[in-house]
Structures are given as C-alpha cells and as structure tokens.
Amino acid sequence: MSTIYILWLRQLKRYFRSKTRIIGSLGQPLLFLLALGFGFGPIFQRAGGGNYIQFLTPGIIAMSILFTALFSGIEIIWDRQFGFLKETLVAPVSRLQIMIGRTLGGATVASLQGVIVLLLSLLVGFRPVSMALLPMAFLFTVLIALLFTALGTTIASLLEDMQGFQLIMNFLVMPIFFLSGALFPLQGLPKGLIAVASVNPLSYGVDGLRGTLANGVHFGLTMDFLVLGVIVAILLVVGGYLFSKIQV
C-alpha cells in the first residue's frame, strides 16, 4: 500500500511543480474550445445541431484527459532514460505495485486536468445540463484517465527510447482524438468512419461525458461504462504484465 501511495504522490508532486506543463496543457483545450467552438458554432446551429459549445465541451474535456493520461504513462520512457526507473526496479517491491501506483498517479493528474478544463469551459459559456449527473461525469473522467494512462504504460513498456514517440503521436493519439466523435456527431457519418469510431475507446468516453454533461448519447451510458470498464481491466493486466518484463 505504501509503495502505491508514494508512487502516486510522486506523480502528483511532479505535476504540480511543473507550472509550465500545466499552463501548456490547458492552452491547447482552451484554443480548441474558442477557435472551433465559436468558429463552427453558427454553422452547427444552422444545421440544426443546437449550441456547438455545449456539444464540443465534453469532447475537449475528453481530449485533454487523453493527452495528459497517455503522456503520464509514456513518462516511463523518460524515467528509463533519466535512470530513475532502475531505482524503482531494484527495490524489493512487486512490479505490479509499481505499475499500479504510477497508473493511479497518472490517472489522478489526468482527471484533475479534465476537471480544470470543465471549469474553464464555464467561462466560454458551457453549462452542465444537470448537477445530479456530475458525479457520473466524474466517473467517466476517471475511467478515460485510467484507460489511457494504462495504455501509455503498456506502450512505454515496449519502447526503448523516445524515438517512437512522434510515431505514437501521429498514428495513435491524433487518430484516437479525431475519430472519436469529440468534434462532430457520429450520427449519419459514412459507414467506414462509424466502424472506426466504434472500435475507438475514446468514442465511448466522449459519449459518456456528453451524455452526463450535455445532451444526447450515441452508444448509451451503460454501454459506454461497460466498454470503458472492460478495456481498463484488460489494459491494466496487459500493461502490468509487460511492465513486469522490463529489463534495464
């Protein structure tokens, strides 16, 4: 327990200490909200979609959780390069505990990030549809955060250095974000795109957040919850296994 706690605490300390990282990671969602929100707002309205800021905000929250969570997971590569990983790996604690501590830490940071973006979106004009649903929205926030931190850990366990990082960014993170329904409704899209969105875990996260914060679901909240929950469980097991196999 103490092992998991100290690893969790380390992630939080690192997060709160890098002010530039916090500001940097809030700038992007804010830009998306302002530029896309107000840019596409009138067209979206005219097309009968309603208020675009209301529609977009859950997607942008999901995006900021995705980025923060995945990077927290991938930080293991940094730790490997800066040598700190060895310090944890020679300690008399199980690898699984190390992986869980890190993942919880990363997921906490990513969830916080999601909450901050939600607060920022209030300034832009977003209004949650119901206070009673906020706890459920938070549950989805945590699930998305856990899922992508565990995914980041899994990927990082397979990579030796930061060489593959750009690859992951362009061929994994960006497609996950753009093909998730974060920016546009999934209804009425070409079949191929719908198929891709249906196997994209973030789609279910976005859907869950949209269903609890704004209006309208595509897959249904129960479905969202189940899919996210199952993938989180699988990734924790796979990530834990791969992490335990790391040799440095």
Place this chain on the structure above:
Amino acid sequence: MIQVKNLTKRFNDFTAVDNISLSVPDGEIFAFLGPNGAGKTTTIRMLTTLLHPTSGEMRLNGYDPVTDQNEARRSFGIVFQDPSLDEELTAYENMEFHGVLYKVPKDIRRGRVEQLLRFVELWDRKDDLVKHFSGGMKRRLEIARGLVHHPKILFLDEPTLGLDPQTRDHIWSYIKNLNKEERMTVFFTTHYMEEADRVAKQVAIIDKGKIVAQGSPQELKHQTNTSSLEDAFLALTGRAIREEEVGAIDHLRMHRRMRHR
C-alpha cells in the same frame, strides 16, 4: 557475501559475460575492473536483479537474485553508473521515496535520512530540487540514498566518474568509513586504477566477458612484473582501445581485421 559461479549472459550471438566466477567475502572492498564493454555493468545488472542471466549461479547474502528477488534486493544498495535520481523531487524526497520503497519504518526512516544527509553534507540543501545540484552533489546523494535501508552490500558502478579529485577523495572516505564501521561489503567498478589500488583489498579484471586475473593489487603487480596497477591492467588487457556497443557490421569488420593481423 557475494558468490558468482559460471555466470554467462548472451545477447543474441554476442556473449557479454562469459562463464565468470568470483567470490567476495563478508566486509571486503572488491574492485571489478575492465575496459569499456568488458561486461562489468552487465554483471552488476545481473547481480542486482535487473537482468536475467543466460546461465550460471549467483548468491547475494545467501539469496539467489533470480529466484529470491526481494530478499536479494533488500540485501544491497546500489549507485548506478548513470544518474538515477528524480530531478523534480528534492534531496529529502528522493531519500524518503527510497525509504518507503524499502519499507523502512517512519520513525527510523526520519532519523536515518537526516543522519545520512548530514554524513554526505547535504542536509542544508535537503529541500532543494535535485535538478539544481552539481554532479558531485548528485553522486553524494545517490550514495546516501543507497544506504537508507542499511544494506549488507553496496554496489558502486563507476561512482567517481567525472568528479574532481576533491569530491572523489570525499566519497571514498565515506565509503571506507562505512566499510569499517558497518562491515559493509563493497563491490565497485572504476576506470581510475590508482583508486582501486588504494581502496580495494581484492581485484578482478574482466576483459571481453572473461575474468583474466584475480587477486590483491599487490599480487597482480607481482604477477605482471609491473609497479602500478595501471600498468598491470594494461599488461593484462592489452593496449587496444575498445569500442562499446558496436553495430553488427562493425563487429564483422573488427573480426575480419583481427584475423588479418
């Protein structure tokens, strides 16, 4: 305290450590020397549970680093060749992190962290982030950290690399002191032969994965008929400069060149 028998590590077709055996008695300072790429760090990585051996046996404080990982891990502290501190944490937090991972009870941990930080003269910098420290300060902190759980064995992989003579002297005086007072077994590697000559009771020289000589610095000098350990080292391992981590093609080329010689 440390026993190694017929230890071998192969990476694909490259044999990094080739059937080595050595034994370090309780409370001794042991120097493990060799040119770059000889297999020193690979051996330490296997002894410290970071890497699985291809074959052979090891015992640390009676425990097998492959099967009794956690018992073996509790028995040693290590200062790695490259830095391994979390630079975004303070000196104190790095120490505390280590203490918690090794399950040192809180009240004992507090006292020990303070004692060790005073010992390496970093107590007044304890709340500074490690990223603001100099190379020597980081090294001292790493040594202090390796001792928080009172290990029976201390591994030091080139602990004085890149440090000025003052800091090196400083660090060795701590280590000799610990060895004397706590009867801690010390296993270290270095490229500074005069350091090994001065500090180590026993020396093993490894070259191309094989141990080429073992004994006290005196014995090695005697054996090679030289006056310094540096000369003895050169006599035993040759004067050719080694390249660490050569690619597959370079490897072939090197072999070919050697055969033509």
